[in-house]
Amino acid sequence: MIVQPDTTVKLANSEAVSLELGVDSSLAEVRLLPRFGEERLLPLSDARRFDFPAFASPNTVRVEWLDRPGSREAAFVSYVSVVSRHYFPLSMLRKLDSDQDGFDDAEAYPDDMLRDARQAATDVFEQAARRSFVRRVGRTKDYGRSKTLQLEHGDVCEILTPGYVQASDSVVEAAPGNAEPFPRWVEYLYGTEEMPAEVSRSVLELAAYMLRPTNRPVGATGESTDAGYIHFTTAGRDGATSIPEVNAAIEQFGRGPVYAW
Numbered sequence: 001m002i003v004q005p006d007t008t009v010k011l012a013n014s015e016a017v018s019l020e021l022g023v024d025s026s027l028a029e030v031r032l033l034p035r036f037g038e039e040r041l042l043p044l045s046d047a048r049r050f051d052f053p054a055f056a057s058p059n060t061v062r063v064e065w066l067d068r069p070g071s072r073e074a075a076f077v078s079y080v081s082v083v084s085r086h087y088f089p090l091s092m093l094r095k096l097d098s099d100q101d102g103f104d105d106a107e108a109y110p111d112d113m114l115r116d117a118r119q120a121a122t123d124v125f126e127q128a129a130r131r132s133f134v135r136r137v138g139r140t141k142d143y144g145r146s147k148t149l150q151l152e153h154g155d156v157c158e159i160l161t162p163g164y165v166q167a168s169d170s171v172v173e174a175a176p177g178n179a180e181p182f183p184r185w186v187e188y189l190y191g192t193e194e195m196p197a198e199v200s201r202s203v204l205e206l207a208a209y210m211l212r213p214t215n216r217p218v219g220a221t222g223e224s225t226d227a228g229y230i231h232f233t234t235a236g237r238d239g240a241t242s243i244p245e246v247n248a249a250i251e252q253f254g255r256g257p258v259y260a261w
Contacts, residue, residue, distance in 0.1 A: 001112055005065075008079040010119055012086045013054045017115075020049040021065050021076055031064040031074070034082075035137055035187075041070075057084045058135040058189060083134045087122055087195065087203040090114050096208050103211060113211070121207035124241060125199070129254030131155055133199050135191040144182030148173050153190040154255050160187040202249040206241055 002022045003009050011017055021027060027048050032040040036056045044050050055061060059082040064074035093114050094103050103109040126132050131154050138153045154170040163178030164186055172186060241247055 001115055003063075003078050005076040005078055008081055010081045010083060010086070010122065011052060012083050013057055014085045015089070016051070018049045018051050019063070019080075020047060021078065023065075023076060025067060025075060027065050027067055027075065028069045029066040029071075031066060033062040033064065035060045052080065055082045057082045058137050058191070060137045081136060083136060085134060085195075086118060087125075087133070087200050088118070088207075090118070092204060093118065093207055093211075096204065103208070109211065114207075117207040117210045118203075120210055121203050125203050125206060125246070125250065128241070128250045131253075131255045132191040133195040133253075135189055137187065138190045139185045139187045141183050142174070142186050144174075149186060151186070151188065151190075153188075155192050156188045156190045158189040160189065161185070196253055198249050199253050202243075202246045205243060206246050209241075209243055 001009070001017050002020050004022050009019075019030075027044055030042050030044060030050055032042065032053070034055050036059050040053065042050050042053075061080040061082060063078045063080060065076040065078070066073075067075040090111060094106075094109070096102055103114065135157070136153075137160075138151070138156075140149060140152045142149050148167060149164075149172050151170050151172060156166065156169050156172075159166060159172060161184075163175050163180060164172040165175055167173050172188075241250075
């Protein structure tokens with residue numbers, strides 16, 4: 001899997017994957033700095049790839065790409081969000097509608113293309129639903145303007161930063177005696193305990209939609225035909241995506257807007 005500097009990719013311990021940095025520079029080693037676990041220093045192959053090892057999940061890993069063995073200065077940095085599982089395995093996407101216009105052709109649809117579509121679909125669904133259906137590490141910056149802090153995420157199950165207590169699954173309060181200067185990051189674990197089957201199916205359908213070429217002009221919202229006027233469902237106007245069933249799943253399983261008074 002090719003990654004770019006200063007970007008975050010989502011990886012799961014349930015899938016083996018190799019990472020390669022998409023730059024022209026010569027690289028020698030990679031240093032992995034997890035939020036939970038020990039630092040690891042790994043050599044790179046001739047193709048500038050390495051097999052990403054399993055870490056405790058959920059986790060975040062800072063990946064430092066080194067141009068010299070043992071260097072303490074990173075030439076490039078990327079990030080990995082480690083989870084226990086994805087919304088669906090790549091095999092389900094590759095076999096989807098394989099008897100029609102599926103994605104079983106590995107040359108036309110390499111694994112990296114499928115992974116990019118899965119991550120894009122996951123990002124869109126989670127952003128629109130305002131929740132994650134797998135456990136992740138999150139953080140919110142506290143500027144110290146109020147005793148309570150509205151977190152960027154809901155379904156928070158554990159606060160990692162000392163000096164804070166939960167007031168709800170999306171609000172924390174600063175405990176008395178916390179002398180850390182502001183602003184400061186508040187880290188936590190968030191996400192639902194289980195993933196509904198309809199959510200998995202919807203993200204799969206959204207990923208497949210992203211891979212298929214569109215059969216209508218870009219930006220078109222409708223078309224006049226002999227049978228009358230056809231209205232197209234468009235993302236941003238009729239919902240978060242262009243697929244009504246996916247929009248319905250987002251509405252049904254997502255969190256509504258959070259209001260603060």
